[in-house]
Every structure is written in C-alpha cells, then in structure tokens.
Amino acid sequence: MSSERFEVVIVGAGLSGIAAALTLARAEVEVLVIERGDFPGAKNLFGGILYSGVLAELIPEFWKAAPIERHIVNRRWVTLNEETQVALDLKSAKFDVPPFNNTFTALRSKFDRWFAAQAEAAGAFIINETTVEELIIENGNVAGVRTGRDDGDVLADCVILAEGANALIGEAAGLRPPMSPTNRVNAVKEVLALPPEIIEDRFHLEGNQGAAIEYFGGAVKGMVGSAFIYTNKDSISVGVGCLIEDLLNTKTALYELLDDFKAHPAVAPLLRGGETVEYSTKMIPEDSYDDLSDLYAAGIMLVGDCAGLVNPSIHHEGTNLAMASGVFAAEAFLEAREKKDFSRRGLASYRRRLDDSWVMKDLAHYRDAVHFLRTNREFVDDYQRLAVELVRDYFTVDDTPKAEVRKRLIRRVRDEVAFLRLARQMWRARKTLM
C-alpha cells in the first residue's frame, strides 16, 4: 500500500499554518495544508485585531488587496466599575498612514480564506474537510499524519503543527504541556451589524479608520481577562474573555458576562441599533514562557496558538507571533532540507530563530504576567475599582470645597491601601506587566 507523500504537511489553515505554507511554496517545496473546516477560515476565530508586521513582509502593501476591515487609529484602554468608566485614549494621525501601525481589524472567515488563496497561488496544496487524528511516528520520528479519511495517511519529511489553541494532537503526543484552566482563556464574541456611516460617526472615524477599545476591571468582574469592542467595516465586534480558572472559581457563564458587559451604561450606547449576526467562541493560550516545550522534535515543529505563542500582557498580540512562527518554521525546514536532516538536531534552528527574534524576547519578558495577576488580584480588582472611584469623586461637582474633597480621597487611599504591599507589587508589576 502506498500513502500520499509531501515534503511538508501542515496541520491547520490558520495564520501560522498559512504563513508557513506560503513561505514554503515560494521556495518550491511540496507542501500540503490539511484543514478540518469547509474552507480555510471556516473555523478560525480571534477577537479581531490583526497585527501585520510579518504579513507586510510576506505580502507588501497587503492592505490594498486583502479583505481587511479597518486600520486602527484609535486605541482606548478602559477600566470600569458598575457605573463609571475611566479611560486612556490614544489617537494618532501617525497610525493613519502606511503601514498603519501594523494594526488592523479583520474577520477571519474572510481574511484567512484570502490568505490561503495566496499560498495556493504560490503552489501550496490545501485540502479541506479533513481532520488530522494523530501523528504517524516511525523510529521515534514524526513521519506524517493520520487523517479521518479512508486511506488517509499522509507521509512527510516534516510536519508543521498549526492546530490552534485547542492543542489536542500536540498534547497527546507530549509535544507541549497539558492545557489547563490556568493557561487557557475562554473568550466569546458577537458581531453586530451596523452601517459604516453610523460606525464612523459613533466612534469619531473617517473612511477606513478604526477604533479598538479594551475594557478591564469591572468589565470582567475583577477576573483575569478583558472585554473589547472593535470596529469592522460594517459591523462591530464585542466580546469578553477570562482565564478559565477564574470562570470556574466564580461559576461564571461567559455569555452572561458578555450580556452584562453589553448592558453597562458606558457600553450600551456604542452598541445601539446593532443587530447580532454571529456568536462565536475560542480558547486563547496564555502559556508562560517558562512552561513552553522545545516546540520541535524529530520531524515536527509547533507554531502559533498550539505552541502557546500569545503575548499575555496588555499588548495581547497573537496574530503576528503566529505568522512569525510559521515563517520561522518554514525557514528552518529549508535549512534542514539543504542538509537532508529532519531530525531533532536538523530542525533546531526553528527554536533558535524564535529565540533570536522579538517573539521569544517578548514572551520571555512577560513570562510572569498571568501568574502575577493571578496572585496579586488587587491589580485586576480592588486597585482598579479604587482608581475609578477616586477619579469619579475628584471630579464630582457638589459644592464641597475642593480641599475637603482632596482630604477625603487621601483618607480613603490610606484606609484601603497597604502601602508596603503596594510598593512591593508595583516594583514587580513594573517588571512583569510593563
């Protein structure tokens, strides 16, 4: 019996898998991408921001051709209590010209389909509606993948695993540490249809400009997580995501948390007239750098979400790390091919490329971010509430002499904040979160 054979098999047509496929196809490598959805993008999901530095290197001026939604000129970070919001608002004309701060909104069902078509045009093969069930191991080397199809074995010199955040194959093969409630966020999102004119007027935008707003504190009831509103062309994306550990401890149903967020007095006006056209959910990896496995073994490399390549800090970048890892895996394969060595040693340059790049520099820097927030809960809860209420009270107009207001606020801070603990926390926060 003969099996299909390719030089490289990629499991999953998401951003990392397609970036790898495009890079390999351009180098005339025989590459097959296996996707379980009806088409690339059918099952792909994210909050909504495409960080596009790597994409712009792969496809210069992609924004002229790709189905992206808007380029983000306005970013806002908000903390809430039940009735008040306080925000940091960043809007820059510098983000309004190419490369648009490498920050765009997109919808993955459309974008990934287009991105995959670019890889196909370069010579990659993509097969849809096919689920990879396990790796084929021969003499301790990954030699291919077993799919759910009859006669569905596909052999390859190298497998690139791009299966996403629900990393079933990588976990089963012992190629990554187990997924757990402390290293996975669950997020839900709704897409609300609105005419472009309404979006532009409501969010103070012109033309293709977009806004991205992240909410913390009361928006997620003091859990480790955040809520968001992003503007697309003719819709807005609104969602929430929290560490699964926190959802379990508080017995929170995420869709109810989303409903509460949507009803917040500072949020509801932004959603007026929006008709829900989609509801979706995804896990987000927040593996610490310290827990990452090698990310490669004989005949296989892990890329994107299944490798745990998401920056868990306030930057919350994932798409650019995914695409960078796909490109690095492709380059490592090309180097291995020169020496015809796809062993562990042959593929080691994948990890070296990651380590030498901003990808691992960022992940190493933020290695303690999630752990810090889990063990210093005041940062997601009490301190944010206090900050919101201090600002609110400072600007409350009720004919109290301002000196008295100031005194009252200082007294409240003294009563509620343990200064030594705060000083210690701030020292650590500076290193882990900033």
Added chain:
Amino acid sequence: MRETGAEMAIDVKEYLRPHVGLSLAERLDLVRRRFADESHIEVDQEAFRSDPDRAVLFICPAQVFKLSEDGATCIVNYEDCLECGTCQVARRYTTWRNPKGGYGVTYRYG
C-alpha cells in the same frame, strides 16, 4: 465632500434604538453547523456526578451540557458545540475530539 446626515440613504433613527440582545439559543442559531451522526464529546458520568460544581453545566459558552430531569446524568447536546474545547480543559472528565472533517461549525465572519 462627504454626505451629511440629511442626505444619507440610511435612516439614522433606526440605529439609535437600544441593541436587542438575543437568547443563547437564538445566538447559536446564527452559526451554520453540519451535524455528524455521532457525538464528538463524551462525559464520564460518574466523575461528573462527583464534581461538586458540576462545572461543565456553566463553563460551556454554548451550554452544550444539560442536567437530566432526575439530576443524575449529564446530557450532551453536541450539535450545539462551537468547538472551543473549554469543557475538556475545565474538567478532564469530558473527552473532546475534533468533529469529523467537514462537520461542525462554519463561521461566516469569524
């Protein structure tokens, strides 16, 4: 010059009404799903019964897991699954596999 409100083709008033939230069932109906004959999710019923929180009942963002009327069994409405995998991460007494190729959800926006 950009159109002013008065000249716009859309009825602005239409979009000033409060957003109407949907029930979870209505939200799930918005997602195209192709149902397989067999469930891709299994629950170890004994372990479920000994979970004091019965966590899968609330942790699933599609509420795939329901309690039977007698309160003894976890019913798995796998057709509603949106394929995030959270159930298995939250409680290892659920076994979640990828649906067969071509089955399950297809997002229009994503």
